[in-house]
Amino acid sequence: MNDLLTMAVVVSALHLAVPxxxxxxxxxxxxxxxVMNIGLEGMMLVGAFTGTAFAYATGSPWLGLLAAxxxxxxxxxxxxxxxxxxxxxxxxxATAINLLGAGLTAAFVPIVWNVDGTSPxxxxxxxxxxxxxxxxxxxxxxxxSLTALDYGAFLAALAVWWVLFRTDAGLRLRACGExxxxxxxxxxxxxxxxxxxxxxxxxxxxxxxxxxSLVSIGLFQASMTQGRGYLALAAMIFGKWRVxxxxxxxxxxxxxxxxxxxxxxxxxxxxxxxxxxxxxxxxLLALATFVGRAxxxxxxGRPFART
Amino acid sequence: MNPTLIEEIVxxxxxxxxxxxxxxxxxxxxxxxxxxxxxxxxxxxxxxxxxxxxxxxxGSDPATAYRALAHGSLGNQNAIAETLIQAxxxxxxxxxxxxxxxxxxxxxxVEGQLVVGGLCSAVVGIHAPLPGILHLAxxxxxxxxxxxxxxxxxxxxxxxxGVHEVVTTIMMNYLAxxxxxxxxxxxxxxxxxxxxxxxxxxxxSARFALIWxxxxxxxxxxxxxxxxxxxxxxxxxxxxxxxxxxxGANPTTARFHGINTRRVTVRAMLLSGxxxxxxxxVEVLGLYGRYYDSFSPGYGYDAIAVALLGQLVPFxxxxxxxxxxILRAGSVELAATTGISREMxxxxxxxxxxxxxxxxxxxxxxxxxxxxxx
Numbered sequence: 001m002n003d004l005l006t007m008a009v010v011v012s013a014l015h016l017a018v019p020x021x022x023x024x025x026x027x028x029x030x031x032x033x034x035v036m037n038i039g040l041e042g043m044m045l046v047g048a049f050t051g052t053a054f055a056y057a058t059g060s061p062w063l064g065l066l067a068a069x070x071x072x073x074x075x076x077x078x079x080x081x082x083x084x085x086x087x088x089x090x091x092x093x094a095t096a097i098n099l100l101g102a103g104l105t106a107a108f109v110p111i112v113w114n115v116d117g118t119s120p121x122x123x124x125x126x127x128x129x130x131x132x133x134x135x136x137x138x139x140x141x142x143x144x145s146l147t148a149l150d151y152g153a154f155l156a157a158l159a160v161w162w163v164l165f166r167t168d169a170g171l172r173l174r175a176c177g178e179x180x181x182x183x184x185x186x187x188x189x190x191x192x193x194x195x196x197x198x199x200x201x202x203x204x205x206x207x208x209x210x211x212x213s214l215v216s217i218g219l220f221q222a223s224m225t226q227g228r229g230y231l232a233l234a235a236m237i238f239g240k241w242r243v244x245x246x247x248x249x250x251x252x253x254x255x256x257x258x259x260x261x262x263x264x265x266x267x268x269x270x271x272x273x274x275x276x277x278x279x280x281x282x283x284l285l286a287l288a289t290f291v292g293r294a295x296x297x298x299x300x301g302r303p304f305a306r307t
Numbered sequence: 308m309n310p311t312l313i314e315e316i317v318x319x320x321x322x323x324x325x326x327x328x329x330x331x332x333x334x335x336x337x338x339x340x341x342x343x344x345x346x347x348x349x350x351x352x353x354x355x356x357x358x359x360x361x362x363x364x365x366g367s368d369p370a371t372a373y374r375a376l377a378h379g380s381l382g383n384q385n386a387i388a389e390t391l392i393q394a395x396x397x398x399x400x401x402x403x404x405x406x407x408x409x410x411x412x413x414x415x416x417v418e419g420q421l422v423v424g425g426l427c428s429a430v431v432g433i434h435a436p437l438p439g440i441l442h443l444a445x446x447x448x449x450x451x452x453x454x455x456x457x458x459x460x461x462x463x464x465x466x467x468x469g470v471h472e473v474v475t476t477i478m479m480n481y482l483a484x485x486x487x488x489x490x491x492x493x494x495x496x497x498x499x500x501x502x503x504x505x506x507x508x509x510x511x512s513a514r515f516a517l518i519w520x521x522x523x524x525x526x527x528x529x530x531x532x533x534x535x536x537x538x539x540x541x542x543x544x545x546x547x548x549x550x551x552x553x554x555g556a557n558p559t560t561a562r563f564h565g566i567n568t569r570r571v572t573v574r575a576m577l578l579s580g581x582x583x584x585x586x587x588x589v590e591v592l593g594l595y596g597r598y599y600d601s602f603s604p605g606y607g608y609d610a611i612a613v614a615l616l617g618q619l620v621p622f623x624x625x626x627x628x629x630x631x632x633i634l635r636a637g638s639v640e641l642a643a644t645t646g647i648s649r650e651m652x653x654x655x656x657x658x659x660x661x662x663x664x665x666x667x668x669x670x671x672x673x674x675x676x677x678x679x680x681x
Contacts, residue, residue, distance in 0.1 A: 089664055091326075093664045095415065096657050096664060097661075099608055099654075100661065102653060106648065106650035106653065107647075107648045111364045227477060230477040237470075237474065271489050273486075274485055276488075281478075284478040284479070287464065287475060288464055
């Protein structure tokens with residue numbers, strides 16, 4: 001019990017936080033443009049599956065990663081067609097995406113690999129040892145156990161923050177989420193902006209999904225995301241639709257997950273089945289205590305049509 | 308209680324909530340001659356055509372697949388009974404989703420509420436020392452209470468803190484799965500000594516009677532039909548149902564007319580959870596006679612498709628539940644003879660939900676084309 005916060009737990013917390021950070025950033029982009037994206041979970045599964053399938057077929061996890069991002073863009077574009085172009089109910093359409101992602105990927109496992117449920121193992125993305133930093137005492141171990149995709153998550157957060165809050169394009173995107181009518185009369189192409197944002201969010205969600213399959217465990221398993229798309233959404237809401245607070249929330253959920261895994265090994269005091277629920281419980285508590293209605297983008301969930 | 312009244316109020320609103328737009332669309336559909344059955348059939352046909360690639364990829368062909376599906380679900384007495392058995396939790400779950408939807412709530416937590424409902428009904432069914440029909444009634448009530456309890460937290464968070472119910476109900480789902488796995492794990496407090504990942508058997512007095520021997524069809528199916536009729540009455544013939552629907556259609560108007568929308572929201576969610584819990588109870592007390600961990604193959608998610616395909620009215624939900632019952636019952640033979648994964652049902656559910664979601668857009672497009680040709 002006393003070695004709960006060792007470096008191993010910190011590394012494990014990072015590994016568990018990264019697959020939340022990517023979809024949380026994706027959700028943030030989409031919601032800031034005015035489209036509620038509850039379909040992250042399904043898009044993650046699409047990414048995890050396409051990544052594994054292509055890594056299996058080509059033998060290269062990097063090509064798998066590229067394919068996963070492409071698959072995520074496709075899934076995002078599908079949601080964009082439904083919600084932005086056809087103005088479907090965003091929650092209902094995203095639910096369709098979630099069930100489609102879960103159902104299709106599970107149905108394709110026996111078609112691709114001739115087995116039910118779980119793919120054979122594929123080559124994982126290998127960790128990258130940063131010269132010099134990895135030799136540091138204590139924290140050095142972090143810099144020898146992270147992959148490019150881990151560093152990428154923090155770079156992506158920086159990039160999303162920069163684009164959304166420091167560029168004109170980001171201002172226009174946020175305007176579409178706060179007041180699409182005003183943005184429209186100022187000449188911002190609301191539908192095109194939203195379409196792009198939702199499509200991009202698919203690629204981000206897929207990056208989180210492919211992290212699970214090509215970094216964490218090295219294979220695809222039906223419904224392997226285990227609600228992480230929704231946890232990411234909770235982290236984003238908890239972070240009040242802001243990049244850095246959302247990132248912190250993801251790290252917090254990752255830490256909770258790492259601690260419960262550690263507790264499962266270290267102690268028999270709590271049954272492991274209940275410990276597994278800890279991240280979800282934490283997310284629920286976070287939503288219950290901290291959220292304020294006022295912090296959501298004003299037009300989120302509302303389809304836009306010129307009248 | 309005048310249906311056109313709601314219509315007027317909704318069309319008054321310049322920006323109806325998306326849920327209201329969909330319920331409004333379903334209402335207009337029912338107002339036209341044959342509109343509702345046509346939309347129902349077109350949705351099914353579109354979904355079944357869209358899964359054809361999977362059929363081919365699995366190395367089968369449509370004729371073989373549909374023959375296997377039909378034979379497995381309607382081919383003989385046993386198959387028909389299995390279809391009705393599968394339709395029962397789908398119908399109750401569909402009613403749960405539809406009821407919440409009418410109040411403007413999207414309850415994706417039916418799966419978790421169903422699990423907790425099943426657990427609670429099993430506990431009372433095993434332990435309560437009650438005689439005869441009382442025991443059954445108490446077990447059913449416990450299941451409904453369990454489902455309502457599981458919906459209470461998202462309901463309160465939605466009504467009082469404005470937290471969107473989708474994320475919270477999903478979190479409650481995962482909590483329910485964890486709780487269930489823990490309770491019936493090998494050393495868990497409710498685990499049976501003879502059956503892995505299950506509780507002990509429910510006492511016979513708490514079981515639903517078999518109604519079509521030698522099949523497994525039980526009286527829970529009749530209860531589900533009764534509840535369907537009751538929900539029609541409640542939603543469309545009582546003041547409480549009217550308040551529920553007006554709150555979903557236009558919360559602002561509802562508030563201006565003195566309706567306590569928070570209370571209506573909480574009540575609608577509790578009712579929805581109770582219906583979901585009843586679905587779980589019916590499975591435990593009717594079909595299995597004990598609680599099995601992960602007894603539900605995703606009824607709670609299919610229920611969303613059932614409610615939307617049924618155009619959110621109880622009778623439509625019944626017809627949609629029968630359709631998905633056919634799919635579920637037939638999928639066993641389908642998988643055995645053609646190798647098409649049973650996950651295909653999840654895909655059909657997803658496609659149905661997607662097609663229903665875009666129907667208002669298709670209807671808009673059609674109307675525009677018709678106007679132009681006129």
